[in-house]
Amino acid sequence: MRAPGRRRRSTVDRLDPEIKKMIADLRIDFGWTIDEILTKLRELGQGEISRSALGRHVKSIEEVGAQLRHSREMAKALIEQVGDAPEDRVADLNIELLHAMILRLVTATNDEGDGQPVTFGPEDAMFLGRTIQSLASARKTNAEMIFKVRQETARAAAKAVDAVAKDVPAGLTRETVDEIKRRIMGIAA
Secondary structure, three states: OOOOOOOOOOOOOOOOHHHHHHHHHHHHHOOOOHHHHHHHHHHOOOOOOOHHHHHHHHHHHHHHHHHHHHHHHHHHHHHHHHOOOOHHHHHHHHHHHHHHHHHHHHOOEOOOOOOOEOOOOHHHHHHHHHHHHHHHHHHHHHHHHHHHHHHHHHHHHHHHHHHHHHHOOOOOOHHHHHHHHHHHHHHHO
């Protein structure tokens, strides 16, 4: 008995992954029709597949392909806009894109055309939770990296102040050098 709210896996979903890959390759790479693919499946002893189940599967493959093409176009356009942006902006952009993808997944409706939301089983929820946890971790790591770079830059600037202070003919007082360094280090905090 299946869990309430979960739809039964289609006959195509239950196929060997290699057969499903072949279906995708035949449709996407070679443009085979549903009937041609169905004939090939029957030749391979996969006769329990209905035309409608195959049609739904092929439609989902095409939708995923369209979404991937759209995502690539968006990424390309965003990269052109961001250009040589600092790494932290690019990392934030990637995190935001993944957030948007998760939102679209969670708010999607099922493939049965009844407008019902997609339901998640325990394993699906676990993977979604891990993804969200990874996003939070990535954001934290990115913030830590930015802070570390700022500190290293400030230390390098403080060393430069020491070097310049030694080269100035009239010299700078130790108090002035220390104040400049404190202000530089304060910016990095």
